[in-house]
Amino acid sequence: MMLTLLDELLLFSGATLLVALFIGRGLAAGWMVTILYGGQLLALLKMAVLGYGGGTIASSLSFEIMGQELSWRFDGLSWFFALITIGSALLSSWFSCGAWERSYIRQGGNIWLFHTAMALNVFTMLILLASGDLLSLFIGWELVSWAGFLLMVLAGGVATSAAMRYITYAMAGGMAIFGGLALIYTASGSLQLEAVTTAVEQMSGAKLWLLVILFGGGFGVKMGLMPFHLWQAPAYAETPGPGSAFLGAISSRMGLFAILLVLVKLFGIVNIESLKLPFTPIDARDLLAWIAVFTIILPTFTAMKQNDARHLLAWHGIGQGGYMLLGVVVADAMGGAGGLLHVFNHATYQAALFMAVTAVIYRTGTSDLNKLGGLVVRMPLSFVVLLIGIIGLAGLPPMNGFVSKWLVYRSLLNQGMPLLFLAAVIGTLGTILSVYKLIHNIFLGQLRVEHEHVSEAPWSMMIPMLILSAIIFVTGLLPGIPLEWVASALQTVGLPVPDHTLGGIESASGSLDMIWVIGVLFAGFGVGALVFYSAGRSKRVHQLDNYAGGHFLSADVRYQYSDNFYAGLMHLIGGWYRGSFLWLERSIRSLVEFLSLGMQGLYRRANAEFYLLTTALFVIAWVVI
Amino acid sequence: MSATELLIELTLMPLVAFVVGMMMVLMMRRIAAKLQRRVGPPFFQPLYDIVKLHSKRTQVSHGLIHDIGIVMAMGGYIAAETLLPVPGMNGIAEKGGIITLLYLMMIPSLGLALGVGQCANPNGSIGIARALTAMLAYDIPLVIVVFGVAYAAGTTNLIDIIATQQAGGFETWGVTQMPLLAIAGLIAMHASLGKQPFEIYIAPAEIATGPMVEMGGKYLGGLFVMQCFQLYTTAVLYVSLFLGGGTTWFDFLLKSFLVLAIPMSIAYLFPRYRTEDLLRLMWKWPVMLGLIGIAFVI
Numbered sequence: 001m002m003l004t005l006l007d008e009l010l011l012f013s014g015a016t017l018l019v020a021l022f023i024g025r026g027l028a029a030g031w032m033v034t035i036l037y038g039g040q041l042l043a044l045l046k047m048a049v050l051g052y053g054g055g056t057i058a059s060s061l062s063f064e065i066m067g068q069e070l071s072w073r074f075d076g077l078s079w080f081f082a083l084i085t086i087g088s089a090l091l092s093s094w095f096s097c098g099a100w101e102r103s104y105i106r107q108g109g110n111i112w113l114f115h116t117a118m119a120l121n122v123f124t125m126l127i128l129l130a131s132g133d134l135l136s137l138f139i140g141w142e143l144v145s146w147a148g149f150l151l152m153v154l155a156g157g158v159a160t161s162a163a164m165r166y167i168t169y170a171m172a173g174g175m176a177i178f179g180g181l182a183l184i185y186t187a188s189g190s191l192q193l194e195a196v197t198t199a200v201e202q203m204s205g206a207k208l209w210l211l212v213i214l215f216g217g218g219f220g221v222k223m224g225l226m227p228f229h230l231w232q233a234p235a236y237a238e239t240p241g242p243g244s245a246f247l248g249a250i251s252s253r254m255g256l257f258a259i260l261l262v263l264v265k266l267f268g269i270v271n272i273e274s275l276k277l278p279f280t281p282i283d284a285r286d287l288l289a290w291i292a293v294f295t296i297i298l299p300t301f302t303a304m305k306q307n308d309a310r311h312l313l314a315w316h317g318i319g320q321g322g323y324m325l326l327g328v329v330v331a332d333a334m335g336g337a338g339g340l341l342h343v344f345n346h347a348t349y350q351a352a353l354f355m356a357v358t359a360v361i362y363r364t365g366t367s368d369l370n371k372l373g374g375l376v377v378r379m380p381l382s383f384v385v386l387l388i389g390i391i392g393l394a395g396l397p398p399m400n401g402f403v404s405k406w407l408v409y410r411s412l413l414n415q416g417m418p419l420l421f422l423a424a425v426i427g428t429l430g431t432i433l434s435v436y437k438l439i440h441n442i443f444l445g446q447l448r449v450e451h452e453h454v455s456e457a458p459w460s461m462m463i464p465m466l467i468l469s470a471i472i473f474v475t476g477l478l479p480g481i482p483l484e485w486v487a488s489a490l491q492t493v494g495l496p497v498p499d500h501t502l503g504g505i506e507s508a509s510g511s512l513d514m515i516w517v518i519g520v521l522f523a524g525f526g527v528g529a530l531v532f533y534s535a536g537r538s539k540r541v542h543q544l545d546n547y548a549g550g551h552f553l554s555a556d557v558r559y560q561y562s563d564n565f566y567a568g569l570m571h572l573i574g575g576w577y578r579g580s581f582l583w584l585e586r587s588i589r590s591l592v593e594f595l596s597l598g599m600q601g602l603y604r605r606a607n608a609e610f611y612l613l614t615t616a617l618f619v620i621a622w623v624v625i
Numbered sequence: 626m627s628a629t630e631l632l633i634e635l636t637l638m639p640l641v642a643f644v645v646g647m648m649m650v651l652m653m654r655r656i657a658a659k660l661q662r663r664v665g666p667p668f669f670q671p672l673y674d675i676v677k678l679h680s681k682r683t684q685v686s687h688g689l690i691h692d693i694g695i696v697m698a699m700g701g702y703i704a705a706e707t708l709l710p711v712p713g714m715n716g717i718a719e720k721g722g723i724i725t726l727l728y729l730m731m732i733p734s735l736g737l738a739l740g741v742g743q744c745a746n747p748n749g750s751i752g753i754a755r756a757l758t759a760m761l762a763y764d765i766p767l768v769i770v771v772f773g774v775a776y777a778a779g780t781t782n783l784i785d786i787i788a789t790q791q792a793g794g795f796e797t798w799g800v801t802q803m804p805l806l807a808i809a810g811l812i813a814m815h816a817s818l819g820k821q822p823f824e825i826y827i828a829p830a831e832i833a834t835g836p837m838v839e840m841g842g843k844y845l846g847g848l849f850v851m852q853c854f855q856l857y858t859t860a861v862l863y864v865s866l867f868l869g870g871g872t873t874w875f876d877f878l879l880k881s882f883l884v885l886a887i888p889m890s891i892a893y894l895f896p897r898y899r900t901e902d903l904l905r906l907m908w909k910w911p912v913m914l915g916l917i918g919i920a921f922v923i
Contacts, residue, residue: 568900
């Protein structure tokens, strides 16, 4: 039997898992696993034809269960997501080797479990991405859910409860998907991918609605779509540093992959659009778009209130997922491209941001935004990485996040959707506020006495961070590179592809050429620098040599603004943070607890006569009636 | 267009912006002087100020980011000018469009925010926090306005937006076609200039001029240059969106100065708002006008 390219990739990934599992205790294990991720990347690149034009590469593995054939294959969409998965795993794993690993072990962490959990995540994600029918999709889905749980639960303590919360949501989502599969099976008698299309043709409106809700909700849980967003931020934030970089980069995008596959490719946006919500002018597509928009705004403004850098980033991760879904459900050429491109861009800057924050934690021992400050003079490279990352996250030129958001804005503009457009921009503005707080409270302002002797992050951590920063900038300068892959993925799911060039987008209604935009931007900086540095030489002063309204500053005086950062804004909108979703979650939990207590009480009360009497009464009633 | 011509345009556009911007600063000061019954500064005062600040002997730096922040504040606007068409020169306007321009205009603020951050002075940081909040306030009506104009014109290309307006004279100007959006845009523009009554992030009496607290010499000089560019960019953008751009330099500059004179005159008649009042005002009136305006467009 000849091994196909996909077989090679899956075998490589499986081998990585085995290496981590059996020799993951040694200190060299991290490097070995990292090299194996590199091998996976090479195996993936051998399939690069998928990323440039499409086609399918099947795996030779397939079998039948109860008349249903299970098969695995890769296409343009799978390749695109796999590239991000393996890329972020490679860099996160590299980041974890050496210095970080040693400190993790010193603090009592189990490095074997960490490497194994990472490798398992990558392996299961590849299996999910390769799924060739609905049953293998479901199996892959469950595997990914449980693998994610393993990584999240590692840190123990708070992380455990966050991971438990995640798995509760994930299981509920899994059940919803299972329900959807059952519906499709009863309608079409098959679980092949085409069965969805057949089922859609045969089903009535109400059943289709149910399908959209079951699949949208089930996959949406993973993406942290509203109202299923509560689990994600704490779960990702509390994962050990490189793990949160990996999870934040790609994990929840598996939900988007499944939505693209099932709802966009098989269901068809046209069919979703034809589902009207009774008594309203809204259809199912609008509903998804509005869910996306609320997923952008609410988590972004929640992020703004966070005082822990990791939690702040994790909340933004949820918000950025909204842009991806928004672009995809608008589903014109620019929207689809923007949504998918944002998956790639988000992975790059989110990983870089989590790594930079982890580097700060490594050196200072805290990610509390009220206990840091002024670190730019001690950790300048980490500052640069964080800066590049936040410019990407905020979606400003010259970084890659701008291009994908520009595409989403443009699609909303072309389609004439002012409110969605406005909401998308509000999300971006909120992000700008929030990320400035992040960089200000960590790197700017007053350097604390206890951080006087902190040094730059070690090179083992720095190099992956710098590689990511380079990717963020280069794909911002030349968005044509990832847009090629995006185009291939778009073709796979049957969405239109925008005209793109190496520097951006060609369109009759307004183009974008990032090479020119970034060119003039840096020329402008050059002129600005010329003016600035040709003026008189400046003298560097100590941070305490500062205006303090007539007082002298000394090292023991804390002269920093970090808490309640947007006080004026919070005067107005502070009262709007009601925690309604938390309240909802708590009330559901209480209800379940109450019911189970009731059941337990009934069950524990071993009152045989009472049960006998009740049963007898029921039987008599049934017979009589 | 040949490469040389393009290079000349790319050099001239920021240069013109700078010179006109200085004259706008002068106009602002003269208006203030008139309203306060003073004589006001002489014609070349803005130029004197910039030269003076850049040649001061005491130049206090709080570190590299402090310097880079000022460079970014100037450089971002220099780059933005090449995306803003003026009579006879389009620069690279068609390679970016209005959305890119709006986002490029945020780069100077980001640079300033970084620079102020390294000054390690809470007054400055509070100022930046307020400035970013102000941005959140006025940008919401502003993007509604930009959406409306771009949707009505069917393009994000500023050259086309201007051409559509010039096609039928005053009849096809943005301000006659979309008066509600024009009003909303004017209010948002006023707030974006950060002048009274929206001068919340300078607030000398509370936070010792906020972002400027540790800025002296060429640092303040850089901010002065940035202000020249800011006044020019804001005014020209408004003229391009609503007043049909300019066919000749004369009517182009006339419109730009006139439109800028409106917020300037209001600014020196009113005291200052609080941050939350600014948010409330911006999110209510211009947003409402803008949304109604958009309803007419779509």
